[in-house]
Amino acid sequence: MQQQTIPEQKHVSWAVTLNVSWAGIKRRFFRSLITMSGVVLAIAFLTYMQVMNEIVQALVEARDPVLDAILQAAGVEIHEESSNDSIVLLIILSLLACFVGIVNSMLMSVTERIKEIGTLKCLGALDGFIVRSYFIESSVQGVAGTCLGCILGLIVSIVVAFSSYKGHVATHFPWVGVFNALLVSLLIGTLLSVSAAILPAYMAAKKQPVDAMRVEE
């Protein structure tokens, strides 16, 4: 018999994939929260360190003798270039822990859902669909976690700054510096979580349709 020409399965659009993934994210909300909490804490820490630094710098630059006394009492080196090395190291470590955290929890969710991925492939899903949906899922978690982390870090740093330096913070508030700090946190958090999504998404797509036949849950 003449071999009929079989067309190739078409890709599902990003919009439709987003639609399908969104339903999953919503219904797996608590699971997503756990994944997100790592990102929230790491980015909150990064934001806190940056914002505090901006506020202290602004207060130092005010050259106000009363303020200088408060700053010195708080242990701030006013007249020297203080070394930031240990703080940078701390930030890098916390970001690394956050990166590994996202990769780990997404890989776990791939393992949990081997059967689901197999089933989707039996129903006609292409590797591209699986990659996209996992990528969307962990990116959404990462970006949402980053936003929450920025807000949390900002609130905590402002509260701490006010309790240490009182009303001086309001008069010398470094609006531009804080805005830049938030932007940096947002950018780093997004980059970090999106790049952490790549490996799990790729691993998910490598699962075979025959995995759907596994009996064990």
Next chain:
Amino acid sequence: MTTEQKEDIIVKARGVTKVYTMGAEKIHALRGIDLDVRRGEYLSILGPSGSGKSTFFNMVGGLDRPTDGSVEVDGCCLRELNQKQLAWVRCHKMGYIFQSFNLIMTMTALENVALPRIFAGESPSEARDAAADILKVVGLGHRLTHLPSQVSGGQQQRIAIARALVNKPSIVLADEPTGNLDLHTGEEIINLLGELKSEFGITIITATHDMKMLSASDTVVWIKDGRADRVARKGEFEIAIGTIDGKTLA
């Protein structure tokens, strides 16, 4: 063979072998199976675990590639297809029903059944309309927005059947479809499959241990040690308790 006879055959397996290499050891899961499945037939594959039954079932379903030999489904040789073509075949020509239902637990009945149509390129709203229609056919018109965890096992399997049929496939592959159901519900599912077979003109291939499924079958194939040990048409096998035609079920 005349053209008419040729068209009558929907699955044509020729010399299907499968060898797994485990370290230095070679395991022959299938040792050359030849089988024809006629269009519109209800075929059951029977065999103890380790007989190669599941391996053969997966070959017919396009889920696994044979080491040697060929499987032709509805006129296309699965061996020659690339990944994307295989995905197209799985999406348009095959419907799968699993022992543990394999519904996506975070999706409603409607969303589960709409999935194959979305993969086939339909818009989500059109896909949901078609899904709602087929869910009514399997008797779940009132459960459209329920999650799988909110319905019974039998109803979950009905959702899975609707999902298998929503793209109007030529073949439905059912792997122990009654394995996780009680006697009564299992019987309902078998009857439903039988009704849908005539209504949609599909061919059903099952891998099973269930005696009730055998009595509904047109053909039964026994797989033993990687070979098709025996093929019996309806009326050629008798069902007795614990044995089939003298053969004890594993």
